[in-house]
Amino acid sequence: xxxxxxxxxxxxxxxxxxxxxxxxxxxxxxxxxxxxxxxxxxxxxxxxxxxxxxxxxxxxxxxxxxxxxxxxxxxxxxxxxxxxxxxxxxxxxxxxxxxxxxxxxxxxxxxxxxxxxxxxxxxxxxxxxxxxxxxxxxxxxxxxxxxxxxxxxxxxxxxxxxxxxxxxxxxxxxxxxxxxxxxxxxxxxxxxxxxxxxxxxxxxxxxxxxxxxxxxxxxxxxxxxxxxxxxxxxxxxxxxxxxxxxxxxxxxxxxxxxxxxxxxxxxxxxxxxxxxxxxxxxxxxxxxxxxxxxxxxxxxxxxxxxxxxxxxxxxxxxxxxxxxxxxxxxxxxxxxxxxx
Ligand code: TYM
Numbered sequence: 020x021x022x023x024x025x026x027x028x029x030x031x032x033x034x035x036x037x038x039x040x041x042x043x044x045x046x047x048x049x050x051x052x053x054x055x056x057x058x059x060x061x062x063x064x065x066x067x068x069x070x071x072x073x074x075x076x077x078x079x080x081x082x083x084x085x086x087x088x089x090x091x092x093x094x095x096x097x098x099x100x101x102x103x104x105x106x107x108x109x110x111x112x113x114x115x116x117x118x119x120x121x122x123x124x125x126x127x128x129x130x131x132x133x134x135x136x137x138x139x140x141x142x143x144x145x146x147x148x149x150x151x152x153x154x155x156x157x158x159x160x161x162x163x164x165x166x167x168x169x170x171x172x173x174x175x176x177x178x179x180x181x182x183x184x185x186x187x188x189x190x191x192x193x194x195x196x197x198x199x200x201x202x203x204x205x206x207x208x209x210x211x212x213x214x215x216x217x218x219x220x221x222x223x224x225x226x227x228x229x230x231x232x233x234x235x236x237x238x239x240x241x242x243x244x245x246x247x248x249x250x251x252x253x254x255x256x257x258x259x260x261x262x263x264x265x266x267x268x269x270x271x272x273x274x275x276x277x278x279x280x281x282x283x284x285x286x287x288x289x290x291x292x293x294x295x296x297x298x299x300x301x302x303x304x305x306x307x308x309x310x311x312x313x314x315x316x317x318x319x320x321x322x323x324x325x326x327x328x329x330x331x332x333x334x335x336x337x338x339x340x341x342x343x344x345x346x347x348x349x350x351x352x353x354x355x356x357x358x359x
Contacts (some may be wrong), residue, residue: 027053027203028060028165030104031089032067032079038088039135039227040303041211041220044270046173047346049205053169054098059150059333060163060180061094064104066111067156070149086324088231091314094327096179102331104159107284109339113158114151117344120187121154121180129153130176157181160200162339167201172209178202192349216245218264228267230307231314241267241300253291264295272302286292 029044029050037048053059064080072078082103094101104110126132131152135145156177160168161184168178178200185197210219213226222226228240246264250257259282261267268278277298284290317323344357 026055026060026163026165027057027167027169028062028160028163028200030062030064030067030159031034031085031167032080034068034071034158035086035222035230036043036084037231038085038092039220039222039229039339040267040270041171041213041227042228043092044208045170045205049087049169049203051093051095052122054093054095057166059099060102060165060338061089061099062102062104062107062159062331062335063089064156064159066104067152069147070152083212083321083324086328087314090324090327091231091310091317093310096327096330099335100331101327102335103328106332107162107336107339109162109336109343110155110158111341111344113162113339114155116255116350117161117184117188118151118154119159120191121157125180125183126153128151129180130173153177153180154184157184161197162342163335164198164342165200166198167203169203171211172204172217175202175204194349196345196349210269212263214240214244214263214268216248221320228303231311234304237303238300241296241303242293244296246295250292252289256288258286259285264292264299268295268302269271271299271306272303274302 031038031046039275043077050059050061061296063082063086067077068078068081086103088103090096115188129152132150135143135149139145150257153176155215157180161177168174170178173256179202182199185199189195189197212218213220213224214228215224215226218224218226228244229237230254241264244263244267247257247262249255265278265282266286270280272278281290281295283297285295347354347357
């Protein structure tokens with residue numbers, strides 16, 4: 020199997036039960052757009068979720084939730100291969116091989132590990148799944164020899180590590196088995212800010228705006244968002260640039276003249292935060308109306324999602340097994356898989 024200039028791969032971890040607008044604009048929307056021009060492989064990284072979720076019911080709920088979200092948002096099984104990581108054993112098998120071409124020192128510099136260490140300041144509380152996570156991610160990617168990996172900014176370091184591992188492997192065997200994948204990260208929306216106005220939107224930070232939650236939940240998330248911290252009352256002139264509520268308006272509000280008018284009034288101290296947020300809530304409901312309706316429909320017929328994943332597992336498995344065979348041959352493991 021060779022790298023095609025058009026093959027794209029990406030994944031998502033079901034660490035929560037549904038996606039937020041940061042996931043959507045930073046990753047899912049660009050991924051879905053690529054369905055029309057590229058050969059696309061997208062997967063649910065269920066094994067990755069074990070780094071944080073050790074409750075069976077929660078894990079199952081999250082996996083189903085995120086699968087339905089993806090399909091409702093526009094994943095088209097006629098255009099994309101959509102599958103579950105655990106359905107393709109080659110991911111775990113290649114990970115075992117790849118760990119030998121990356122050094123412990125480099126792994127210690129990975130953000131996910133360093134952030135956790137900073138938070139807990141205790142190596143005893145970091146499981147090896149989290150430490151090794153970027154190696155599994157490298158296996159996820161390299162199995163498919165993609166040209167590009169569309170993700171948000173927070174995944175850049177993982178793709179760089181993947182490139183390093185691929186280079187180390189190729190060099191060790193004087194081969195070009197692994198083409199180096201490109202990170203495809205949007206400058207504008209690769210890092211959507213959270214409602215705290217400080218950090219990246221992230222489920223674990225509790226600063227998200229959801230997509231499929233009940234209206235009351237979404238409204239509350241929007242209403243509690245930070246705006247301009249220097250503006251004390253509605254008659255104070257406010258700053259629009261970098262203000263999370265206006266960033267979200269730019270993303271969600273299809274009524275451009277309404278957004279311009281709100282900005283003008285905000286700068287002049289002629290509109291209150293509540294009105295700006297209420298209009299944002301309405302824009303959110305318009306933007307995701309059809310996805311939300313489709314999600315409801317899918318919930319009542321889970322067979323549709325099951326069939327998509329079953330077909331995806333077969334198609335992804337074929338490609339992945341080919342690469343694994345090639346890797347085994349390259350490193351000198353002749354077994355039942357490749358001893359033909
Ligand atoms: P995950 O599940 O944390 O996030 C899914 C995707 O959403 C992007 N994202 C964001 N983009 C912009 N702004 C934000 N606030 C924001 N929050 C999340 C992420 O960058 C990601 O693209 N390790 C990956 C999953 C994975 C994977 C892979 C991805 C596993 N194997 C192989 C690509 C290739 C993760 O946990 O993403």
